[in-house]
Amino acid sequence: MNLASVIELANTLSVAERRQFKLITRKSQKGKVYLQLFDLVTQAGDPLVIKESFKKIYPAASLNMATQYLHKLLCDMLVRNQLKNDAGLLLLYGMMKVKTLRQRNLPNQAIKQARVLLSGSNTTDDFLLKYILKREELSRLSEINFRGISEKQLIAEQQTARDLLKNTRSLQEHYALYELLKHRLIHSTPGGSPAAPAGFDDLLFEEMAIINNRVKQNPESQKLHLLFQSFYFSHTGNYNAALKTFYLLNGLFEKHKIPLQHPPLDYYDTLDGLLENLKAVHAFDQMPYFIKKLSLLEHKAYPDYFNYLVKKTTLLFELEVLVANGAWGNALQQIRSVSSLVLSEFSSVHPQKQLKLLFYCSLIYYKNQQPGKAKKILTPVITARQPDRSSFYNICRCFNIVLHYESRDLEYLDYEVRSYKRFTASRPSGIPNIEKLLFKAIALHPWQNSAFRNRQQAEKLADLVTAIHKNPAESRILSSFNFVEWVLSKFVS
Incomplete structure (x- = not known):
């Protein structure tokens, strides 16, 4: 390490x-x-x-x-x-004890320990762990020549092992189809465009076959089935069906909340995914219901890092809803209503969430005519010079350039533009059109020109503006901050 x-x-x-x-x-x-x-x-x-x-x-x-x-x-x-709270981890720890007892030539104690673990394994849906335990028990029985067990009992134990393997196989097939669907939707369709439903018929038929087989369905397989459906519906444009699936998925987690992880990361990931999907289809009016469910995951029994992750994610989605509705004043009040620790503590637990949260806080202060506070909030992101080259980090750096342009900090602005160009030089695809537009507009010095001169200069940017609007991926970036609108405003004022 x-x-x-x-x-x-x-x-x-x-x-x-x-x-x-x-x-x-x-x-x-x-x-x-x-x-x-x-x-x-x-x-x-x-x-x-x-x-x-x-x-x-x-x-x-x-x-x-x-x-x-x-x-x-x-x-x-x-x-x-x-170990005190995680049933799966406790099983793994118990299996280490079983192995140790076996190595010490204490088969009776090994069998007893395996049976104790199996009797308490109902708190987890990890069928593979259960199978390994059952296999350990059968192996130990074989070592002592099946003493104290009849053939009928042995067959029953073997059948239990087979059933566990069937459930494991069924879950693997669910996972495989969900992963294939996700990969195909992400990589085979233009960004932001609904996919054609007919292109996924093979996966749908296979998924239906798994659901209709004779293997008993469990919460984990039901979760994967609903995840498959929600991802399919939301990415093929059937938003009403996707929304119904979201509610079913949330209901499933609430029903089976007790045997889930400690902390409930699965439930957190699901709610986070549902909210991201709702945001992607602009169903902002449906988001508060799931945001409330997300906020309820915070609990004093859970580790601090998880509780802060919940707080950060809840605040982020609340701000995104307010920003989408243009409620800039309410968004500022929301930031001020939460503890400053929400922004500063456990910043590395989920770097992308932290990045987005700081960006939206900065944007909200900017929209509320507080550019100095906006720059201060974004400073840690810029000075860190993160190795993370995600699109959202690029948005943060571009927005930082906007903030310094507004304050006429020309010396820093020149340095930051040159630094950013070096930062993006290693990209195989080169500098994206939004960044080209921003840099070109700043180089034209619109604040120094006459209105007539600026109208002429703006015509030189028309091709870049058209290219941005035709690119679905770059158009999505404008939903965070409309760089095109901001640039054009500098040539008409």
Whole structure:
């Protein structure tokens, strides 16, 4: 593990978890190198600062070895904490005990342990884990020559193992079809355009065959079936059917909430996906219902990183609904109503969510005539110079250029444009049209020209504007901030 991995892991720790780690390690490991590294990671956070400080304190020590050991100890602590709440993880831990007992030539104890695990395995739908446990039990029975079990009982146990494999196979087929559908819809159709339903008949027929087979349906298979349908309907333009499926999917999770993960990441991912789909089809009036469901996932029993992820995601979707409706004043009130910790804490738990949240907060302050606050919020994104080259990071950097243009910070503006061009130089596809339009418009210095001159200059941008509107992917970017409208406004004012 490298230093970046340790920093990422440490950033997910709550204050209580950091205190717990210090207490666990302080008693017997006082003065150890990895403890000093842990302090540096939690206090500095910057890899360069950590490396320099570590070298000064321990010039002869290996940072790589200390990093690997620290990562191992942190993972061990988090796994131990999770054992109390995660049924699947508890089964895996129990299986390690069964293996150990078998290696120690204690077959009776191994069988007893496997049966204890199987009797308590109803809290998980992981059929593969259950099968492995059942297989362990049958293997141990074979080792003791099936002592104490009749042939009829043995056949019944073997049938249980077969049923578990059937369920595992059925789930795999569900996953395979859902993944194929998702891949085909994403990569075989133009961005933002509904796909032709006839192009997916083969997958639909296979999915129907799985649903109609004799394998007993379980919450996991029902979830995959509804995910398949919701993804299909929302991407083929059947939005009413997609919406009905969303409600069914949410109802399924609420019905089976108790045996789900701790924290309920599956339910979070589903609600997040549903809201993203609703946003994609502009069904903003339907989003508040699912946003409310999402907010209810926050619970004091769950880790802090998960609760902050829920808070960030809830606020993000609330702001996106308000922005879509042009309710800029209400959006500003919503930002001010939440704790500043929602923006600052656990920023690395979901980098894309954090990126979008900071962007929308910056945009809302800009729309409320507070450009200074807008720049301040976006500064951490820009100064970080993230390796993340996602389209939304590019939007943030372009919007940052807009903010500095508005404040006439010409020296910084020139530097940032040159820096951005270097940043995008390695792209195989080159600079996108939106960015070309933005850079070209700034280079024409519209604030220095007469109205007549600007009208002439605007005509030179017409081809780029047309190209942007014809490109579905670039048109979608304009829903976040209309760069085209902003550029053209500078040539008519």
